[in-house]
Amino acid sequence: MTTTTTQSPRAKKLGIKERYSYLTRGLDWEPSYQPREKIFPYTDYEGIRIHDWDKFEDPFRLTMDAYWKFQAEKERRLYAVIDSFAQNNGQMNVTDARYINALKIFLTAVSPLEYAAHRSYAHVGRHFDGVGPRIACQMQAIDELRHAQTQIHTISHFNKFFDGLHDPWHMFSRVWYLSVPKSFFEDAMSAGPFEFLTAISFSFEYVLTSLLFVPFMSGAAYNGDMATVTFGFSAQSDESRHMTLGLEIIKFMLEQDEGNVPIVQKWIDKWFWRGYRLLSIVAMMMDYMLPKKIMSWKEAWEIYFEQGGGALFTDLARYGIRLPKYHEIASAEKDHYSHQAWSTFYQYTHAAAFHTWLPDAGEEAWMREKYPESYDRLYAPRYAHWGAEADEGKRFYNNGLPQLCQVCQVPAFFTEANDPTRISLRTCEHEGEHYHFCSDGCRDIFLDEPEKYVQAWLPVHQIYQGNCGGATVPEVLDWYHLNGGADNLDYKGSPDEALWQSWQASKAGTGT
Amino acid sequence: MALDIKTNALDQRRQTFAHIARRLGEDRPASRYEEATFDLQPGGAHHYRPTWDPAHELYDASRTGIVLADWYVLKDPRQFYYGTYTIARARMMEAAEKALSFVEKRNGFAAIAPEWQDTIRFYLLPLRHVEWGANMNACSITDLGFGAAITQATMFTATDRLGIAQIIGRIGLIAGGGQALDEGKRVWMDAPEWQPMRRLVEDSLVISDWFEMFVAQFLALDGLLYPLVYDLFDLAGQAHGASSLSMMTEFMVDWRDEVTRWIDAVLRATARESDANRDHLGRWFAHWEQRAAEALAPLATRVLGEAGIDALAGLRGELAKRAAGLGIPVGQ
Numbered sequence: 001m002t003t004t005t006t007q008s009p010r011a012k013k014l015g016i017k018e019r020y021s022y023l024t025r026g027l028d029w030e031p032s033y034q035p036r037e038k039i040f041p042y043t044d045y046e047g048i049r050i051h052d053w054d055k056f057e058d059p060f061r062l063t064m065d066a067y068w069k070f071q072a073e074k075e076r077r078l079y080a081v082i083d084s085f086a087q088n089n090g091q092m093n094v095t096d097a098r099y100i101n102a103l104k105i106f107l108t109a110v111s112p113l114e115y116a117a118h119r120s121y122a123h124v125g126r127h128f129d130g131v132g133p134r135i136a137c138q139m140q141a142i143d144e145l146r147h148a149q150t151q152i153h154t155i156s157h158f159n160k161f162f163d164g165l166h167d168p169w170h171m172f173s174r175v176w177y178l179s180v181p182k183s184f185f186e187d188a189m190s191a192g193p194f195e196f197l198t199a200i201s202f203s204f205e206y207v208l209t210s211l212l213f214v215p216f217m218s219g220a221a222y223n224g225d226m227a228t229v230t231f232g233f234s235a236q237s238d239e240s241r242h243m244t245l246g247l248e249i250i251k252f253m254l255e256q257d258e259g260n261v262p263i264v265q266k267w268i269d270k271w272f273w274r275g276y277r278l279l280s281i282v283a284m285m286m287d288y289m290l291p292k293k294i295m296s297w298k299e300a301w302e303i304y305f306e307q308g309g310g311a312l313f314t315d316l317a318r319y320g321i322r323l324p325k326y327h328e329i330a331s332a333e334k335d336h337y338s339h340q341a342w343s344t345f346y347q348y349t350h351a352a353a354f355h356t357w358l359p360d361a362g363e364e365a366w367m368r369e370k371y372p373e374s375y376d377r378l379y380a381p382r383y384a385h386w387g388a389e390a391d392e393g394k395r396f397y398n399n400g401l402p403q404l405c406q407v408c409q410v411p412a413f414f415t416e417a418n419d420p421t422r423i424s425l426r427t428c429e430h431e432g433e434h435y436h437f438c439s440d441g442c443r444d445i446f447l448d449e450p451e452k453y454v455q456a457w458l459p460v461h462q463i464y465q466g467n468c469g470g471a472t473v474p475e476v477l478d479w480y481h482l483n484g485g486a487d488n489l490d491y492k493g494s495p496d497e498a499l500w501q502s503w504q505a506s507k508a509g510t511g512t
Numbered sequence: 513m514a515l516d517i518k519t520n521a522l523d524q525r526r527q528t529f530a531h532i533a534r535r536l537g538e539d540r541p542a543s544r545y546e547e548a549t550f551d552l553q554p555g556g557a558h559h560y561r562p563t564w565d566p567a568h569e570l571y572d573a574s575r576t577g578i579v580l581a582d583w584y585v586l587k588d589p590r591q592f593y594y595g596t597y598t599i600a601r602a603r604m605m606e607a608a609e610k611a612l613s614f615v616e617k618r619n620g621f622a623a624i625a626p627e628w629q630d631t632i633r634f635y636l637l638p639l640r641h642v643e644w645g646a647n648m649n650a651c652s653i654t655d656l657g658f659g660a661a662i663t664q665a666t667m668f669t670a671t672d673r674l675g676i677a678q679i680i681g682r683i684g685l686i687a688g689g690g691q692a693l694d695e696g697k698r699v700w701m702d703a704p705e706w707q708p709m710r711r712l713v714e715d716s717l718v719i720s721d722w723f724e725m726f727v728a729q730f731l732a733l734d735g736l737l738y739p740l741v742y743d744l745f746d747l748a749g750q751a752h753g754a755s756s757l758s759m760m761t762e763f764m765v766d767w768r769d770e771v772t773r774w775i776d777a778v779l780r781a782t783a784r785e786s787d788a789n790r791d792h793l794g795r796w797f798a799h800w801e802q803r804a805a806e807a808l809a810p811l812a813t814r815v816l817g818e819a820g821i822d823a824l825a826g827l828r829g830e831l832a833k834r835a836a837g838l839g840i841p842v843g844q
Contacts, residue, residue: 014690022693023681027644029701033714042564064675065605072602075595089520115552115660119571122654122667135674138651142667146594149548153595156547160524167530173556183559189570190560457557481530495525503522 020061025054028131040129046192048264049257053130056252059244062139070237071146078150078234085227086157092507095223096291097162097500098491101354103155103228104164105285106216108353109181111151112172116185117200118144124193133197133252136245140201143238154231162496164353164487171353174468175480176459177281177345179409183456184278188271190452194253195267201246203271207312209239210304211279215286215294222292254319261320266448272324273441277408283338284345287367288359296370298334306331326441332417335374343382344413347398351473353482355491358383358390378420395490399473401460406435407442407453414438430454535584548593550584552660573658576723577792578782583659585781589773597668600770601675604763608679611759616686620756628752629687635745635815636757637684637696638706642737643677645713649729656722665774669730672771676764683760705810712807716800723782724796730775732800735831736808736824738768744823745815776838783839794841801831 014022031039043050084090094100121141128134159165172178188199204212217232219225253260283297295303305327313323342356349356359367364383367375386396402411403425416422426437430450437443446453462468469479477484486495527533528542531551536542558570568575573583580586592600615621621629650670657663684693700706712733719725742764749757783790805828812820836842 014685018690019685022685022690023678026681026693026697027640027677029641029697029710031714031717033711034718039714039717045564063678064671065609065678067671068598068601068605068675072598075598079595089522092520092522112554116554118667119553119655119663122651122663122670125670126648126651126655138647138670138674141651141654142594142671145664145667148552149594152547153544156529159529160526161522163525165529166526169531169551169554173554179559182554186559186570190562190564192563452560452563455560457559462557 016061020058020063023063024058024135025131036129040127042127042193043129046194046263048194048253048260050129050253051256053128053132055256056130056132057248058132059136059248060139060241062241067139074234074237075146075150078230079153081230082154082157082227085230090226091158091161092503093224093226097496098289098355098357099219099223099225099291100158100162100496101164101491102216102219102223102285102289103158103225104162104354105281105289106228107151107155107165108168108171108175109178109281110212110216111148111155112169113181113185114144114148114151116189118142118148120185120189120196120200123189124196127193133249136248137197140242140245143242146238147235150231150234154227157227161499163483163494164355164496166483166487167481170481174459175353175482176463177352179457179459180281181278183409184274187274187452194249194263197246197249198253198264198267199271199274201242202250203268203275205239205242206246206250207272207305207309208275208279209243210308211300212275212282213239215282215300218294219286219290222294223290250316251319254316254321258320265321268321269325270445270448273326273330273439273445274408276330277405277410277438277442280337280341280410280414284341287338287370288342288363293366297338298370301331301334325444326439329417329439329441333414335371336378336415336420339371339374339379340413340415343379344402344411346386347396348402349490350397350484350488351477351482353480353487355489355494355496357491358387374420401463403436404458404460405438405442406456406458407437407445409456409458410438412436412438543591545588545591545593545596549587549660549664553658553663571658575656575658576721578723578789580782580785580789584661585785586659586662586665586778587781588661588665589777590770592665592668592774594664601672604766605675608760608763611762612679612682612686615756615760620759621687623756624749624754625752628749628754631752631815632749632754632757633684633687633692633696634699634703635741635811636680636761637687637693638700638703638709639737639741640677640680640684640693641697641700642709642713642733643673643680645717646729646734647671647673647677648717649719649725652717653722653726662778665778666726669771672767676767679760679763683757686760705814708807708810712803715803723792724800726778727793727796728800728803730771731779731831731835732797733804733807734768734775735834736801736804736827738764739827739830740808740812740824742768744812744827748816776834779835779838779840790839790841797835797840797842801828801835 030036037044118141121137121144125134125137125141128137155165172182188196191199213232217229220228220232250264253264286294286297286300309327310323313321345352346356346358364375364380367379371379389396402413404411412423412425414424416424424439426440426443428435428437428443428447430446433454435446435454437446459468463476469475474484477488482488491497527539528536529547532542532546533539535546535550553571560570562568562570573579590596590600624632647670650666650673653666654663654670657666681693684696688695700710716725716728716733719728742761746754746758746761779793783793805824808824809821812824814820816823832842
């Protein structure tokens with residue numbers, strides 16, 4: 001008999017904070033039958049020193065009862081909208097079928113990252129020593145599963161009508177440009193728990209999310225896609241929790257030990273650049289793929305990174321943290337980023353699972369207004385030339401395979417920050433092999449951890465080595481499960497376009 | 513009489529995603545569970561080996577001795593994806609919430625015979641630490657397991673176990689405030705009756721094969737602990753006026769009934785596949801069931817007196833029968 005109370009005392013009401021503390025932090029104990037370092041083996045090897053895990057401030061005090069209740073309510077509402085969208089053929093009300101190409105990129109490049117986040121947050125949600133971060137990470141782990149699954153369920157309806165959405169997970173693991181998001185996330189997942197949180201919770205979810213998640217959701221709102229934008233609104237409160245965790249974990253590391261500052265700074269530098277390169281595809285989506293545009297990539301960069309990020313880093317300066325290295329290069333590239341990415345996909349449209357096109361007159365006027373420094377001088381002439389060639393029946397396809405950056409895996413198409421007519425290429429030698437990079441940022445990342453990046457599965461190298469279904473383009477496309485003539489090539493003349501026109505005709509009462 | 517609302521009937525190019533159609537054998541409409549589950553874990557080449565486990569790939573089937581030709585045979589008969597899962601739990605929690613507030617408002621716990629109140633505090637409150645261990649194990653399987661079918665269900669189990677730990681915590685607050693939880697933790701750390709259990713939980717946290725962890729936690733330990741605590745201890749409490757406790761632990765009883773369907777489906781499909789799998793499952797079950805029985809024996813005796821050991825033996829017999837029914841070799 002170890003308890004001595006014989007009368008049940010009427011429990012004194014606890015305050016919210018104390019109650020939360022009893023129901024969560026109180027669960028943990030100091031193990032004595034197994035050594036602590038065997039139960040939590042991964043929190044030492046990165047060099048981050050934590051002296052007191054209890055100092056971690058829980059970013060949201062959610063107990064499971066409240067979590068189930070709120071989330072179930074959100075799910076009920078979201079699925080009601082998804083069902084009604086399908087029942088009423090909401091896909092017919094988007095601005096233009098070209099918009100669907102943004103969804104193709106979203107489903108094949110972003111949704112798989114939600115899934116990867118689910119598994120990696122389960123990893124850190126098991127392995128952080130402190131209860132606070134462990135529970136916060138577990139909640140994010142299950143949230144990320146939600147996002148992957150609700151995205152599938154939302155976009156499933158579009159797949160019934162449009163091409164390019166039919167085999168997203170297969171494509172994610174094979175198609176050349178999708179190795180960019182895949183390698184990005186696997187880089188984070190394969191890192192230690194503190195670097196992972198710096199990469200995803202802080203750099204990605206906190207610093208860059210307005211430039212990734214938000215443009216897709218705003219794009220949906222602007223283009224009449226009520227299903228996807230409802231998903232976006234439904235995920236918003238999850239995302240704010242995730243952002244709070246990102247900021248909290250950074251401050252926690254910085255406050256725990258001064259020795260952590262240079263390590264964290266190095267990771268911020270790396271993951272800023274990694275994330276920024278990943279965003280090249282979003283930049284192109286914003287400027288070229290949305291029939292009704294939200295804002296230009298350049299404006300988004302100025303608002304969300306230069307101003308928003310600037311304020312954040314001013315706040316972090318008191319910990320000895322400065323703006324990420326090469327942020328000025330990113331700002332110098334803002335006049336060119338989306339145009340160079342779109343030009344590349346235009347040339348390789350035969351090998352992509354979405355359609356491309358040249359901007360029409362109205363879009364060109366918009367480009368001129370948004371990009372007075374660069375559009376008319378550099379990109380309009382290129383499109384005019386390609387347009388003329390296409391009119392003559394000689395639509396330009398690039399049949400060479402591009403040089404990929406060893407780190408970000410984007411084809412080396414970016415130009416020098418101070419000279420937009422020269423391709424930016426960097427190289428280095430490591431153990432007798434030559435490696436190629438798109439930038440100093442990527443080269444620095446390689447040099448810091450070459451043993452990691454030499455492992456990269458580079459799609460172009462793999463094609464040349466015969467690991468991708470064969471030596472010819474059709475064989476490789478088959479291996480990708482890409483339906484030639486439907487998923488790829490110009491929007492003009494595509495089955496998507498034909499379908500859209502038949503819907504427009506039937507709406508106008510002129511079709512069958 | 514049915515009304516006939518005319519809608520736009522459009523021709524569809526396809527009914528579902530290609531990877532689902534390949535699994536269904538034809539392109540036909542798929543369920544939300546199927547679309548949310550199949551092949552979600554990326555295959556193909558992975559770029560980098562994890563720095564925390566360089567011997568394996570990020571997703572690696574060889575992290576367990578169990579071998580399955582297709583890991584998506586481990587389907588969840590509850591068809592839980594995130595939406596159906598949270599909606600099911602919100603419903604159960606609503607009922608639990610009513611029970612907790614009913615008991616609290618009417619001071620129902622005080623109606624229990626005083627010495628049995630002590631017994632409840634002794635056997636129930638430390639269980640929230642067992643649940644916390646189960647949460648970590650479920651989370652670990654989600655991390656290291658193979659295929660989205662099993663790992664999504666273990667993710668849901670991880671949050672289930674945190675939720676149950678918190679329900680026990682709330683019962684503790686009703687049964688004596690923060691002090692009762694502090695005392696429960698002291699018992700967990702020091703009381704001799706609890707030490708074999710704490711040792712078992714800590715040992716389970718470091719099991720290296722995630723499927724062995726699944727057997728140890730969900731079949732062996734939970735398979736004895738849940739019926740002992742929520743059926744037999746609860747029944748014994750009825751003679752001491754403990755019906756208010758039964759109301760507050762109804763969530764756990766319902767949950768056990770539901771989750772057992774999933775656990776059994778996973779084990780049945782795994783055992784069905786090969787002798788080698790059956791061999792692993794049999795060995796793991798024999799080892800951890802014995803450990804679980806030893807860890808529960810002092811608690812059974814403490815709560816049920818001399819009848820405790822017999823009661824536990826009865827539960828072991830039923831569990832062995834359940835395991836054998838799943839195709840797991842028992843007692844060889």
